[in-house]
Amino acid sequence: MYDYAIVWEWLSFAVRWLHVITAIAWIGSSFYFIALDLGLVKRDHLPEGAYGEEWQVHGGGFYHIQKYLVAPAEMPEHLTWFKWESYATWLSGFALLCIVYYGGADLFLIDRQVLDVSAPAAIALSLASLALGWVLYDLLCKSPIGKNTWGLMVLLYAVLVAMAWGYTQLFTGRAAFLHLGAFTATIMSANVFFIIIPNQKIVVADLIAGRTPDPKYGAIAKQRSLHNNYLTLPVIFFMLSNHYPLAFATEFNWIIAALVFLMGVTIRHWFNTTHARKGRPTWTWLATAILFVLIIWLSTAPKMLTGETAEATPPAIFQKFAANGHFPAAKDVVLSRCSMCHAAEPVWEGLLFAPKDVRLEDDAAIAAHAREIYLQAGRSHAMPPGNVTGMTAEERRLIAAWFESTVAEGS
Incomplete structure (x- = not known):
């Protein structure tokens, strides 16, 4: 069951990548056509119905582009539509x-x-x-x-x-x-x-x-x-x-x-x-x-x-992670290896605020971020960055065991 978290993480990465690719296509074509439209020049020799033209050079060749403000006199043989970039x-x-x-x-x-x-x-x-x-x-x-x-x-x-x-x-x-x-x-x-x-x-x-x-x-x-x-x-x-x-x-x-x-x-x-x-x-x-x-x-x-708001009671799912038998050992690892940065007032030099506003200073917060801790420090070496706090292989196994056993208990 804990493999679900890994699959879900990769699915998120794949869809995010797709989103970035399609966004580049949409925004790129949008920016290009806005620049093209604004750069059009009206000239006397243009065909009837043409609003303006633009000469451009790119990739070793010249492009001659004309725009019809409403439409040409007749339907062209080939017409390219720019829409799927937006939809995708x-x-x-x-x-x-x-x-x-x-x-x-x-x-x-x-x-x-x-x-x-x-x-x-x-x-x-x-x-x-x-x-x-x-x-x-x-x-x-x-x-x-x-x-x-x-x-x-x-x-x-x-x-x-x-x-x-x-x-x-x-x-x-x-x-x-x-x-x-x-x-x-x-x-x-x-x-x-x-x-x-x-x-x-x-x-x-x-x-x-x-x-x-x-x-x-x-x-x-x-x-x-x-x-x-x-x-x-x-x-x-x-x-x-x-x-x-x-x-x-x-x-x-x-x-x-x-x-x-x-x-x-x-x-x-x-x-x-x-x-x-x-x-x-x-x-x-x-x-x-x-x-x-x-x-x-x-x-x-x-x-x-603006003042501060009171702490809310964590949902039951977070309480389940905090009640797991492996939690004390995992919590000690997080407090000793992560909380110097992930705190309301980080003690790591140069940090004024917790990265991504993730604070790992109490049971509720650590349990709330169980999945992230598992993926970032248990199943991968992404955290701590460069392993600056010296997290050991055994400590990573403790974090993984905590998360995996909790998920197994709930399956």
């Missing part, structure tokens, strides 16, 4: 969400000091929030305010900040940031699936039927693409944030998230302006640096500003 990224990301956060809800999703709910209830809240995000966003886009692109983006920013705060009231800090990224990515991918591609298919159908395509479909798709453009970089930040507890596990994490969205705007503004050949607004990098310094300050702000 969302599907693999959702699969990873299920494996890591739904499969390990008691450890990664639920913080009983924040909201004491069952795993099914927490998962239901997660799913509902993702669906709600798209419905609310789509309604805003189709409302009268949707005709004002920048006004809509300001309102969307307010929604995202509200969700950042809301998620921190439901889940662990790690899960809150991950869900904020998933919430945003769901909007982006749904834009492609429900709006951009269907609108393009309407235009293609009109061409095939010999009808003149309505330009409104292209305008709607372009507005959604603009939103995706400015949301991409914050999504990447939130997906990477689970490695950095100073981002997700501090008192003002939702404010940090709000500032991350602003940094995404300032960085993309520089690239968009540059690609459009409208200058190089270097002020955006200064603004980004100021925002980032503010984030650093917020991550280390005194805890007296």
